[in-house]
Amino acid sequence: AQTVTQSQPEMSVQEAETVTLSCTYDTSENNYYLFWYKQPPSRQMILVIRQEAYKQQNATENRFSVNFQKAAKSFSLKISDSQLGDTAMYFCAFANNNDMRFGAGTRLTVKP
Amino acid sequence: DAGVIQSPRHEVTEMGQEVTLRCKPISGHNSLFWYRQTMMRGLELLIYFNNNVPIDDSGMPEDRFSAKMPNASFSTLKIQPSEPRDSAVYFCASRQQGYQPQHFGDGTRLSIL
Numbered sequence: 710a711q712t713v714t715q716s717q718p719e720m721s722v723q724e725a726e727t728v729t730l731s732c733t734y735d736t737s738e739n740n741y742y743l744f745w746y747k748q749p750p751s752r753q754m755i756l757v758i759r760q761e762a763y764k765q766q767n768a769t770e771n772r773f774s775v776n777f778q779k780a781a782k783s784f785s786l787k788i789s790d791s792q793l794g795d796t797a798m799y800f801c802a803f804a805n806n807n808d809m810r811f812g813a814g815t816r817l818t819v820k821p
Numbered sequence: 822d823a824g825v826i827q828s829p830r831h832e833v834t835e836m837g838q839e840v841t842l843r844c845k846p847i848s849g850h851n852s853l854f855w856y857r858q859t860m861m862r863g864l865e866l867l868i869y870f871n872n873n874v875p876i877d878d879s880g881m882p883e884d885r886f887s888a889k890m891p892n893a894s895f896s897t898l899k900i901q902p903s904e905p906r907d908s909a910v911y912f913c914a915s916r917q918q919g920y921q922p923q924h925f926g927d928g929t930r931l932s933i934l
Contacts, residue, residue, distance in 0.1 A: 742920045752910060754925035800864065806919050807871065813863045
């Protein structure tokens with residue numbers, strides 16, 4: 710079974726600085742997708758970014774980018790120019806054709 | 822397009838009562854997931870369906886919990902009898918099978934007194 714590990718329960722960053730959230734996963738499959746979700750205090754689950762395992766190029770969405778290391782099974786999220794609205798829980802997720810698994814989450818606080 | 826719709830948004834009930842949570846997935850999505858979220862245990866997958874068929878219910882805590890998906894546009898999660906430790910936010914999510922992201926509903930905040 711696939712597992713997703715987020716080793717940082719909590720992190721904080723100063724506004725306008727850059728922060729990196731870590732995620733590792735375990736799978737024997739070659740085809741899969743990886744995602745980062747954001748859950749602000751409003752509790753909505755919002756898709757932030759996605760990465761296809763067959764693509765070597767790292768995905769980027771505005772201030773959000775990933776560092777995907779397939780051999781190391783690592784999928785970190787970098788948030789540049791952090792904003793107060795980035796304060797949220799961040800979940801890493803793994804998806805294959807049939808299933809999707811989430812990590813335990815990292816609580817990020819952006820400080821003014 | 823309408824997103825995943827969950828009802829009720831909030832539910833407060835007394836211990837021992839039956840609770841039914843409802844979910845309408847996005848049209849065209851053929852996978853549906855039920856999650857429970859608490860501070861202590863985080864986001865837990867309870868059960869998921871592919872094409873209305875339960876695939877993995879290993880996350881269902883005990884026999885008091887049951888889930889059904891009678892058709893492609895509706896699912897229920899039932900707790901009977903409810904206990905205070907069932908208090909949590911319950912999310913429903915759907916996706917198209919095949920490497921697609923899940924789309925979440927706004928969740929149901931359940932409080933069992």
